[in-house]
Amino acid sequence: MHALAFSIKDNSLVGLALFYFDEIHSPVFGKLTRLRLVGDGSGDSDNLDLIFQPGFEKACSQALVHWLTKHRNWDVCSLNTFPENSQAAAALIREAKRVNWMCVSENSPNSAIPLPDSWPLYVESLAPCFRPLVTRYPRRLGQRHQVRFRRCENADDLSGMLEILFSLHKKRWNLVNQLGSFGSRERRAFYFEMAQSFLRKGWLEFWLMELNGVPAATQYCFRYLDTVSILQEGFDPNFATDKAGYALRAAMLRHFIETGAKRYDFLGGLAPHKQNWGAKPGSYLNLCFARPGSKGSMYLSCTNSMAKSKEWLRNSLPAPAWNVLHRIKLSMTGPQANSPSV
Numbered sequence: 518m519h520a521l522a523f524s525i526k527d528n529s530l531v532g533l534a535l536f537y538f539d540e541i542h543s544p545v546f547g548k549l550t551r552l553r554l555v556g557d558g559s560g561d562s563d564n565l566d567l568i569f570q571p572g573f574e575k576a577c578s579q580a581l582v583h584w585l586t587k588h589r590n591w592d593v594c595s596l597n598t599f600p601e602n603s604q605a606a607a608a609l610i611r612e613a614k615r616v617n618w619m620c621v622s623e624n625s626p627n628s629a630i631p632l633p634d635s636w637p638l639y640v641e642s643l644a645p646c647f648r649p650l651v652t653r654y655p656r657r658l659g660q661r662h663q664v665r666f667r668r669c670e671n672a673d674d675l676s677g678m679l680e681i682l683f684s685l686h687k688k689r690w691n692l693v694n695q696l697g698s699f700g701s702r703e704r705r706a707f708y709f710e711m712a713q714s715f716l717r718k719g720w721l722e723f724w725l726m727e728l729n730g731v732p733a734a735t736q737y738c739f740r741y742l743d744t745v746s747i748l749q750e751g752f753d754p755n756f757a758t759d760k761a762g763y764a765l766r767a768a769m770l771r772h773f774i775e776t777g778a779k780r781y782d783f784l785g786g787l788a789p790h791k792q793n794w795g796a797k798p799g800s801y802l803n804l805c806f807a808r809p810g811s812k813g814s815m816y817l818s819c820t821n822s823m824a825k826s827k828e829w830l831r832n833s834l835p836a837p838a839w840n841v842l843h844r845i846k847l848s849m850t851g852p853q854a855n856s857p858s859v
Contacts, residue, residue, distance in 0.1 A: 518536070518537050518555060519536045519537070519552075520533070520534075520536075521533070521535075523569070523576075523577045523580050530570075531570040531573040531576070532568060532573060532577035534568065534577075534581060535555040536552050536553065536554060538552060538553075539558065541592075545816075546815065549592035549812065549816055550590065550592050551591070551592065551593045551595050552585075552593070552594045553595050553597070554567075554597065557596075561748060561749065562598075563598045563785040563801065564598055564600060564627075564746070564782075565597065565598050565599065566599055566600060566603050566605055567606070567609065569604070569605040569608075574605050574607070575608050575611075575612070577608070578609040581612075582609075582612050582613060589808075592807060593806075593807050593816060593817060594805065594806050596609075597803045597804075598627075598785065598801040598803065599801060599803070599804065600801065600802070601624070601801065601802055603802065606802055606804060613806045618806045618809060618814075619806060619807045619808075619814040619817050619818060620805070621806070621820075621821045622802060622805075623802075624800040624801065624803070625785065625801045626800055626801075627782075627783070627785050627786065627787070627799045627800060627801055628783045628786065628788075628799060629744075629781060629782040629783060629797060629799060630770070630781040630783075630795045630796050630797070631779065631780060631797060632774050632778055632779050632780060632781060633774070634774075636770075636774050636775065639770065639774055639795070643793075643794070644793070650760060650767075651763065651766075651767040651770075654759075654760045655760075655763070658759055658761070661759070662759070663728070663729050663730070664726065664727070664728060664764070665726070665727040666724065666725070666768055667724065667726075667727065668722070668723070668724050669716065669721060669724075669725075670716075672713065672716060675709065675713065678723060678725055679705070679712065681725060682749060682750075682751055683699045683705060684751070685732060685735055685753055686699055686750070686751035687699065688751065688752075689750075689752055708737070720739045720740050721738075721739055721740075722736075722738035722773075723735075723736070723738070724736050724738075724765060724768075726761060726764065726768070728756060733752065733753050733759070733761040733765075734752040734753070734764070734765040735750060735751050735765070736750045737750065738769075740773075743778050743780060744779070744780040744781075745778050745781050746784060750762070752765075781794075783796055
C-alpha cells in the first residue's frame, strides 16, 4: 500500500490518498501494473474518494500528478466509484488533461432512498402493490412468531452477531450457488475491526431480527451524519415465506426516519428490489489515466475504442441481432448469477 500525505508550508495536512498496486493481464499488451484506490476491487467497497481538504483540491491534484510522473512503476491508474460530485476527482481530471495524459472516464450506477420526515410519508411514497410488504406482512409476522429486534450497542455482542451475519449471508448466497463475501478469514477479521471502530464512534447500525429466538435476518450498516449506508446483509431461507428480510428493513427504515436520517444508501447497483423500496438512481465516476506515449496509454486507448464500438453495436443493431451476440458471449463466458433480493 502507498499512503500519500499532502501538506502545506506549515506542515498542516491538507490531503491524503491511499493506493495499492495490482496487475492487468492483456493478450495484446501483456502484463500491466495498475494503481488503484484502497478498497477498490474488494467487491464490497464503493463511494471511494481522494481525501482533499476543501479549497486544496487543485494543489493536491497537481502534487499527485507530479508524484506519479516521478514514480514510473505503474502503467495505468484506475480510480473507481468516486462520488459523482467529487471535487477531488474533478480537479484531478483537469490536471491530467492539462499535462496531456490519456484520460478516460465513465459512470457506474448506484442507488439510495431519500427518506422523508415521517414513516407515513415514506409508506405513501411506495408503489401500492409493494406497501403491504412493509406494513401488513410485518404485522402478520408478529402474529405468527415472537419477534425480537436487536441493535448492537455493546462491544461484547459484536462477535456473536458477526458470526450470525457470516452464517446468514452464506445461506443467502448459497441460493444462487455462490459462496458470498465472507469466505476468507481476513475479510471476517476486517469486518470485526471495522465494526469495533464504528461502534466506538457511534456510527454502527448493526441489526438482527429473531423469530422465536432463532436468527432470521440481519443488516450491517453504518450511519454518518444523516446518511445510513448498507454494507452487508443476510437472511435465513427457512423464513423466506415470512418475508423476514422485508420486516427487518422496514423496522430499520422506520427507526432511521424517526431519528432524523435523510438517506438510506444501497451503494452500487440499481437492482429492481432496491427500486421497490423507493431507491432513486445515481452514478459513480470511474476514472482511468496513463502517461502519454506509454504502454498504459495505448492499452486505455484500445479498451476505450472497444467499449465505444460495443455501445455503438448495442444502439445500432436490431434487438434480435444484439440478443444473438449476447447469447454467444454467455455461451463462452457463462451466465452471471443475480443477487437474491430480500
